[in-house]
Amino acid sequence: MDYDFRSIEKKWQKRWAEDKTYKTVEDPSKPKFYVLDMFPYPSGAGLHVGHPLGYIASDIYARYKRLKGFNVLHPMGYDAFGLPAEQYAIQTGQHPEKTTTDNVARYRSQLDRIGFSFDWDRSFRTCDPDYYKWTQWAFIRMFKSWYDPEMDKARPINELIAKFESTGYDDITPEAWKKASAKKKSDILMRYRIAYQGETSVNWCEGLGTVLANDEVKDGLSVRGGFPVEQKKMTQWQLRVSAYAGRLLDSLETLDWSDSLKEMQRNWIGRSEGTEMVFDTVCGDIHKPITIFTTRADTVFGVTFMVLAPESELVDELTTPEQKEAVAAYIKEVKKKTERERIAETKTVTGVFSGSYGINPLTGEKVPIWISEYVLAGYGTGAIMAVPAHDSRDYAFAKKFGLPIIPLIEGADVSEQSFDAKEGVMINSGFLNGMNVKEAIEAAKDYVEAHGLGRRKTNYRLRDAIFSRQRYWGEPFPIYYKDGIATPMPDEDLPLLLPEIESYKSKNGEPPLARAKDWTYGGHPLETSTMPGFAGSSAYYLRYMDPHNDKALVSAEADKYWRNVDLYVGGTEHATGHLIYSRFWNKFLYDLGYVCEDEPFRKLVNQGMIQGRSNFVYRVVGTNKFVSLGLKDQYETTEIHVDINIVHNDKLDLEAFKAWRPEYNDAEFILENGEYICGWAVEKMSKSMYNVVNPDDICDSYGADTLRLYEMFLGPVEQSKPWDTKGIDGVNRFLRKFWRLFYDRDNFLVTDKPATPAELKALHKLIGKEQEDIESFSYNTTISAFMIAVNELSDLKCNSREVLEPLVVLLCPFAPHIAEELWERLGHTTSVTVAAFPEYKAELTVENNVTYPVSFNGKTRFMVDMPKSASPAEVEAQVRAMEQTAKWVGEQNIVKVIVVPGRIVNIVVK
């Protein structure tokens, strides 16, 4: 009886769906384990073979944990709001809802074929009103909260209002608060709310007709669509993510994430410890103190000028009448540039003198104040002290405009370039002279604080997230404007449904919702922008815990049971977007007591990308002749991508090639050894390179179990690697061999006779290895171990149930269909899912203090640490003892005895 994967896989996928085998319910008697994949955005192209990589890895882990006795939550859904569906709608007029539904159906059918153990009853799409109700709900909570720096957490805004009324807070006195109009009060509160509306410099993308968050922009272009992005001042909804910068950074330490990903987040958050210092300034006769931020307070004796950002509010106040014209011209010039041009021209130094001067608080010296785009308005105070000798940007500026350069470090040569390193001994620096740089920084900070010239300050690079998009396909804001005051809708009226509209295009910067009919609440106009893509994905993991609850995002009971995600699998591309926003969102809900864990994702594994492996043919220029790879250097050729489906093991199927396209009908070939060998390259998997591999095709010709096994066998999960169908026969062969342990041509072979020691040893080696490797995500080596075990057992002609039954359980996480089928044929009526992972018994301790470790290269090594003081005779005795032991265990072939006098003894046996 042959291994008929087609009928087996169909049968079990149907049964799992009907029986709801993977439906999960809270069960306090079992420990929980939450395994989550980053849910997909259902695009029109469907899944290629790279997409399921992470899902397979997490599914293996989920199934393994179930066998280990955990109650596993393993859900899947769709991140369905967002730009691509809407862009498609603009082009075709088709409603994004329709495209999304179609794409989701396609994804679902593709996913179902791979045999995942998802609990589909918990599935949802972020564009479902039942779900986005809770996105809106969370937004209102953020609107109604402020960040209390004393308690270092978010608190209800009413507590802040109470402070204003009683004692006052910041610069608001109780009297001022009481006198303020409703509008004025609203404006004041906006300065504190976690979700607030404020004017800020934003990434405006004309091509998409919307603003974008920092992580949605790369190299001055939009990540989606690649349109140019410019800086524009606009009033937008924002989330006060920056308030959480310190906590987001600090609690990274507690997470089991890869170092590289943590590092990326650290860079993105960008903590920098420095000093805020006040400089008095003179503009004509007017004195105005301004504050700057520096991490190099030690260099204050080398300040030779100051610089303001062009967007800084101080520019107007500090420009003298004589310079007004020049400054205005410069600012106009700067504003004209797009973000991309600004990045491209970073090497070009530009600037203009403001006409006023700053006064160095330590030396009393007068230095000119310049305006330049190399200083950013959004970071620090938008004003700096410039120390050209020790900062390369200041140096370039000073050189260009002929400003003085004073070296402050002994031996530093600043004739050609600045000396930026934080090392050396201070000179020309008053009381800091003679100290090394690190001491000097601290001493300068102390001095500044002691003399009331400023204070220590930690700055972060992380900006508040811009939360509104002038687009249609997103969550509407549950906000209406009553007399111009932003007011949240009451919770009981949520969700605020996305209205139907005629055309999805935004016109003259006016969002599509502005054209929706009756877009009002209680007669007041509703907000017309929608929320960005990351809104829906920020708390979806919480919703899976309790997806049908219409009273809360997640009930306290469900939250308390599932707590947070134990294992999260997804790509690195979300390092500075989703993974920051989710952590922020979770911390916010945690502050207000809605969830019991401070961090959403305890362990994170980043799966690598699967690249395509493209094939090429070489056309001789000016002919319809194609030359094989090995001979192509003898001709002048052009390289042409060829469909990988008509190439097998880099050998071109000539007839298929002729039939591929009309222009190749009469193609001629120059062969080597009678074959046409194609060239190849690793590239992104894409239609245009004819290298896309569809998982459906693999399932058709090899089966889902082979696909699962093969994707894992390709290499470590975290690593990016090209898809190469060549090796797939190997794992398919393995499954057929596995099957043949149970069946020969006609008979079921399994008997109840007890296993031999050799058979047991083969099994237990595998158990030990699998246990160890799955925990560390080394699935490729587990599969190797499987192949070894199956080869051994097949050589031993093992047919003992005592061995074969646990073997099926061990295979189940990797190849669930075949495991389930064999499990049933072994006479079980329940799913293999509820079986127990076999207990590992291979570790034996034998006499003479020699341990017997099971090792893997077909070799076993006995090892004993000998004390340094051991005499040659003692070493000799130990060697004897170990040889004895080796024989006792039943190993005959001693390959080598390694004796290092006084240290270690090894006996290697085959």
Place this chain on the structure above:
RNA sequence: GCCCGGAUGGCGGAAUUGGUAGACGCGCUGGACUCAAAAUCCAGUGUCCCUUAAAGACGUGCGGGUUCGAUUCCCGCUCUGGGCACCA
């Protein structure tokens, strides 16, 4: 420019973290079964020297070092993948 990773046969990748480098798979070569093919099975497969074998020498990007012993640890390079990039 700054910050993380990598580099091992023809290929994908192992190596119990300092102890026979190249597990496992692919590919390739030869053989068995077969009228034949597929499938399956067996043997071989790092390089060099050699008719073959034994035996040897050389081998984990390059150059040094520590060690009885280094793919693994340290120092200095080269190449490569990724992230950040006027953040004061």
